[in-house]
Amino acid sequence: MAGQSETAPRNRQWLLARRPVGMVSESDFELAEQPVPGIGPGEVLGRVRYVSFEPAMRGWMDDRESYVAPVELGAPMRAPGLAEVVASNDPAYAVGDLVFGMLSWSEYVTGHWSSEVAGRGYRQVPGDVPVEMLLGPLGSTGMTAYVGMLDIGRPQPGQTVVVSGAAGATGSVAAQIARIKGCRVVGIAGGAEKCRWLLDEARLDEVIDYKNSDVRSRLREACPDGVDVYFENVGGTTLEAVLDNLAIGARIALCGLISGYNDAQASPGPRNLFQLIVRRASIRGLLLWDFLDRVPEAGADLRRWVEAGEIAYRVDMQEGFENIPRTFLRLFSGANEGKQLLRL
């Protein structure tokens, strides 16, 4: 391969070694090494440059029905990321192209990128956008925040919007879009440092530090007229507290339920779903897939807002292939500050 050393390069991969019971751990993955595969007709070989981490990947490790098939035991862990084309039998991809798509925790990946998901998942990256921005607020988390807040939340100027996981990759963008749309925005996040960032950099109106305060009573103080829009990343007692503080006609965009992703036994849901009737509120489950027609507009708006400084973002960039599993675990301890990425 052009640009590689003359000795046959090796491909290291992190395989799913076992299905986690409860909290995911590094020992659920296993390092493997094999030659870099050759490519057949129509295939592309990419060298992975960045991997991106999302809480939802925890669900892909479980053997149960979900919106994607589970990762198979012994297979490399599936992950979105950015690869550089190093060999190609597909005229749509040239050596040197940077491509974003669903890759894996591998140093090299191959695939029929033009035909998989009709090529939709594998697209060349524009050369004029920094990787941190591209995989951060302009990536799938930012797009998800955009459609979840605008198409499901439908915030009106002056309304009260609450976002949980507000310092995370998706939540921080969702919260700032609501601010841009003229809403009063309250973020829920864990720890003084994240809360400070939300106030000073993301310029939210109020923050609730769930690690150091009572979310239910703080919500009541911070949202005296109730919550019109709730962008939910967390679930559990946070969801229950918000349900008790809804305004009439509230909309809840259900993006994630991270508080339960590592439960060995599924935890009970909120005891107060009746509040949906009292407040005539709605909850709608959110996946970006249902809003692909909105992606061009979302990308243009997000880029404009980020470049104008209207949307602040942080990337937590870790380094080194060997650190991939422990970087993934940062999402569940809340150690990550902003979008979790890793550079190979």
Added chain:
Amino acid sequence: MAGQSETAPRNRQWLLARRPVGMVSESDFELAEQPVPGIGPGEVLGRVRYVSFEPAMRGWMDDRESYVAPVELGAPMRAPGLAEVVASNDPAYAVGDLVFGMLSWSEYVTGHWSSEVAGRGYRQVPGDVPVEMLLGPLGSTGMTAYVGMLDIGRPQPGQTVVVSGAAGATGSVAAQIARIKGCRVVGIAGGAEKCRWLLDEARLDEVIDYKNSDVRSRLREACPDGVDVYFENVGGTTLEAVLDNLAIGARIALCGLISGYNDAQASPGPRNLFQLIVRRASIRGLLLWDFLDRVPEAGADLRRWVEAGEIAYRVDMQEGFENIPRTFLRLFSGANEGKQLLRL
């Protein structure tokens, strides 16, 4: 008063004596008797002819925030019903008029009917409709079924619709509207007799007897392509079972959660709300109040369907003022067969 006996008539009332802890019982009410009140300017005096019972009334007995204020301790229990005007200082209501509105468990009621809720709640009853039809499928339960199924559920021909509490006043109308709209309809109800009625009279496609079968596995059999629309009256494990069987894009109209209304401690919610994300489904709380502009069309459609035999209905008519509290309890044991009414 015209038409009354010469001795001053007495007004018996069932007062809310205490707030129930857990299951409501007859001892939560107390019989009181006093003279029939006189009426001031603009007031109307009605003699209660029928009272109507709804599970939601259980919530009005609790001292907590809801969509209506709680019934005060010592006050007559609030209830929808039908009264005959026996005296009137309001030109909008003439002696002899039959009026439907929010009354109470009383033999006589008074009020400024034209001004309360802008007169909306107190309307003359058309003379050509039987009371059983008027307080049943054409009443607020039928209207709620109509807007919940059509405006929230939005069933498409050929889709699979599930209704819990399917033999009840609201559920039975919701289920039959879905059948009229060309859907495959599965009803969940308790006991062989109700299930037989749903199959033979309401002509649903399938029924699940929750008292004698496993709802989760029966749902999977009865809905192999998943549930597109769920009209929810029950909650608890029934909701959890349906969430595990949703089709992509499912809509849930949340009309009631009767399984929890008599809990002394609120029960946990479904453990699988994540299925809303997997299935990109929505839940929306339903109150008829939000759809008042739909009432004329709903009334016309429902009347046409009932008169054409397209909607079957049953009224469980009890008798006698003294039996009001124990008739209310029938809703929670599931003893009622169809819309629960009582004739005074």
